Amino acid sequence: MARKCLLLMTSFAFVTLGAGLPEAFFEGSNRFRSDSVQRSRREGDEIPDTQRDCTDLSNPRYPPTTVHTGERLDALRREMASFDALAYIIPPTDSHYGAPCHRRRRWLTGMSGSAGLSIVTTDEAALWTDGRYFLQSEQQLDCNWKLMRQGDADTPSEWDWLIDVLPSGTAENPTRVAFDPTVVSFSMYNSYKDAFEKSSKHIVMYSNETNLVDLVWTDRPECTNEPLMIMDVKWAGQEWWDKIKDVRTEMQKVDADMLVLHALDDTAWLFNLRGADIPNNPVFSAYTIVKMDETILYIKNVDKLVTNVAEIRDHLKRSDQSSVCGNAQQNHQCLHIREYNTFLGDLNDEADTAGIDKVWISHLASYGVYGNVAEAKHYSAAVPIRIMKAVKNDNEIEGMKEGNIQDAIAVNEFLHWIENAMKDGEELTEISAAAKLATFREEQPDYVMPSFESISAFGPNGAVIHYRPSEETNAKITNDNLYLLDSGGQFKCGTTVDTTRTMHFGTPREVHMQAYTRVLMGVIDLAMSIFPEGTYGRDIDAHARQPLWNHGWDYRHGTGHGIGAMLNVHEGPHRIRIGYREGEAPLEYGMFASDEPGYYEDNDFGVRLETVVMVINADTPNNFGDMKYYTFEPVAFVPFEPKLIKYEMMSLDQLNWLNEYHQKIREKIGPRLRQKNQDAYDWMIRQTEAVPVPYDSPTDSAQTIFANVILLMTVTVVSIFNLFN
Numbered sequence: 001m002a003r004k005c006l007l008l009m010t011s012f013a014f015v016t017l018g019a020g021l022p023e024a025f026f027e028g029s030n031r032f033r034s035d036s037v038q039r040s041r042r043e044g045d046e047i048p049d050t051q052r053d054c055t056d057l058s059n060p061r062y063p064p065t066t067v068h069t070g071e072r073l074d075a076l077r078r079e080m081a082s083f084d085a086l087a088y089i090i091p092p093t094d095s096h097y098g099a100p101c102h103r104r105r106r107w108l109t110g111m112s113g114s115a116g117l118s119i120v121t122t123d124e125a126a127l128w129t130d131g132r133y134f135l136q137s138e139q140q141l142d143c144n145w146k147l148m149r150q151g152d153a154d155t156p157s158e159w160d161w162l163i164d165v166l167p168s169g170t171a172e173n174p175t176r177v178a179f180d181p182t183v184v185s186f187s188m189y190n191s192y193k194d195a196f197e198k199s200s201k202h203i204v205m206y207s208n209e210t211n212l213v214d215l216v217w218t219d220r221p222e223c224t225n226e227p228l229m230i231m232d233v234k235w236a237g238q239e240w241w242d243k244i245k246d247v248r249t250e251m252q253k254v255d256a257d258m259l260v261l262h263a264l265d266d267t268a269w270l271f272n273l274r275g276a277d278i279p280n281n282p283v284f285s286a287y288t289i290v291k292m293d294e295t296i297l298y299i300k301n302v303d304k305l306v307t308n309v310a311e312i313r314d315h316l317k318r319s320d321q322s323s324v325c326g327n328a329q330q331n332h333q334c335l336h337i338r339e340y341n342t343f344l345g346d347l348n349d350e351a352d353t354a355g356i357d358k359v360w361i362s363h364l365a366s367y368g369v370y371g372n373v374a375e376a377k378h379y380s381a382a383v384p385i386r387i388m389k390a391v392k393n394d395n396e397i398e399g400m401k402e403g404n405i406q407d408a409i410a411v412n413e414f415l416h417w418i419e420n421a422m423k424d425g426e427e428l429t430e431i432s433a434a435a436k437l438a439t440f441r442e443e444q445p446d447y448v449m450p451s452f453e454s455i456s457a458f459g460p461n462g463a464v465i466h467y468r469p470s471e472e473t474n475a476k477i478t479n480d481n482l483y484l485l486d487s488g489g490q491f492k493c494g495t496t497v498d499t500t501r502t503m504h505f506g507t508p509r510e511v512h513m514q515a516y517t518r519v520l521m522g523v524i525d526l527a528m529s530i531f532p533e534g535t536y537g538r539d540i541d542a543h544a545r546q547p548l549w550n551h552g553w554d555y556r557h558g559t560g561h562g563i564g565a566m567l568n569v570h571e572g573p574h575r576i577r578i579g580y581r582e583g584e585a586p587l588e589y590g591m592f593a594s595d596e597p598g599y600y601e602d603n604d605f606g607v608r609l610e611t612v613v614m615v616i617n618a619d620t621p622n623n624f625g626d627m628k629y630y631t632f633e634p635v636a637f638v639p640f641e642p643k644l645i646k647y648e649m650m651s652l653d654q655l656n657w658l659n660e661y662h663q664k665i666r667e668k669i670g671p672r673l674r675q676k677n678q679d680a681y682d683w684m685i686r687q688t689e690a691v692p693v694p695y696d697s698p699t700d701s702a703q704t705i706f707a708n709v710i711l712l713m714t715v716t717v718v719s720i721f722n723l724f725n
């Protein structure tokens, strides 16, 4: 029995939802094993005409969404010959995130989802991706590509597949599998290398910084170099040089002499700077080296971005740099700024310096970073900034909350607007609705940009978990099915928000209400969780699933991800998702996360409800083990849809939570919304009407008092009875 449970526990694919890349592929490259829910298509099953049909390879049938990649593959294979390589690995992004100019895997395969790794050999091409992208892959890949469904029991690992399909070389002239060292993580490299060494074939990894896809990418977008923005210390809560002091304290704890930052949000957070090189992610291309007596920041085009911009130059205090360097009291301010492309060479020199014995490198960093530091000096672990960034300080908390309020006002206005537009019979599509939503966000004072491309999905498109409407798929929104909207914004005050609501503009089917209510119950049960310090998100993920599990339902994605402060919509090191991950941190006060269960019926509809919550201290009557106890506070204020809720399925606690949440929406956004848009305010008030709970005493505490009074009376009666005996 125990074994069976264990198997079940690991049998779902847990992946992060919401935004495009941020949790990026180095984190995403965690294998999500075995997905028993989504089975491969069975023989004889009819293939819908929205998907490729490769049954007859001489006459494949394609939907209009298919991207034809034959020429791209031919061109790449010609370049592979120049490396004398029989295979080439193309991970989903660049060394940090995915600027459009680095979305090589998307361009090559045509599959536009953020997760997925492809490998091209001289006569095969394969794409590994997870459950979020199975449907999308069938819609976009042509028959040149094998879809490797991560999670299916019979899907081979990338290295096992290579060992299978590649011919063996000889000891002197082994078969080469080529890769770009800046885009392949060190741990990924090791997986391939170890597997090749164990195999009976002579196969080796071959690293070369010339990226072969770039050589053949015909309409490749420019890599941009947008101006930097300063994150006001009022919202950041701490000057960058004070953050560096704290970082050094962490380095001392592990005796590290040098720390290397490769993640763009780590560098952006450290220096209170933001950029715009990657759509929706306010980061800029950078690496940072922190040593005990100096810090080196590598950015592109130093003159344009720093030297010639007085505001940024002052922020980084370059003018008095020479006076602080070498001064033991002030060396936290000793900052050098160098050109980005000198980083790898520099790293080699810096790490080679006398006195540098231990170099702290993120376990997620690339082969290129590790390869430039002598192996004996490697200290591989999650960098300290991950947790410093995730646990928001008071100013960051204020900023997160403020941004969520501004965002909620926009989303409330939108929901009111779309409901009326549908009533008036306006012709709306997924794309036109998303565009309208953007206009509401833009009216908010601190709005900067979307935090990811909105998932505006009607009916069957709602079941494509990471759906983005395109001209080919753009569906008309009607009264006959559910409409799912997952969107968010970046705000100057330091917030990335990510809110999902599902609506129905006509008469919902029973299954819609059943699904909506169970997902909502999951949202609430997770939000109500109380847990001791040291608890990981994986320990409470099941709370959100239980109402679905009870019905034999589930969803193939994680329940929650961390959220950056005017940074990435996905950030670690915490998450709410079953399964172990290296570097994951337990939940603690000041962390923000999404609470986003869902339910999807392929080719029919999707329900997802997502609310940003913050970890706060729980007021428990006891503190067993002298531990702090935590719970969640919702910070996103968008009503749930009364029409879709079957209240009779919900517990008293759930109903009370819902009423309190709706009351809080009125308090938090009511005054501002009323001032801005009276009609939307009236709508919000209607949507947040308290539902009667089937007890006279609606709150927990009132019930407790009631129960205690009864108990007291009973005890008294019994005592009196005893007295007389």
Ligand SMILES: *[C@@H]1O[C@H](CO)[C@@H](O)[C@H](O)[C@H]1NC(C)=O
Binding pocket: 082, 083, 207, 208, 209, 210
């Ligand atoms: C990378 O490949 C190019 C072209 O084959 C070659 O000229 C260059 O020397 C290679 N670089 C390394 C580091 O092997």
Ligand SMILES: [Mn+2]
Binding pocket: 017, 018, 019, 498, 561, 594, 596, 610
């Ligand atoms: Mn999300």
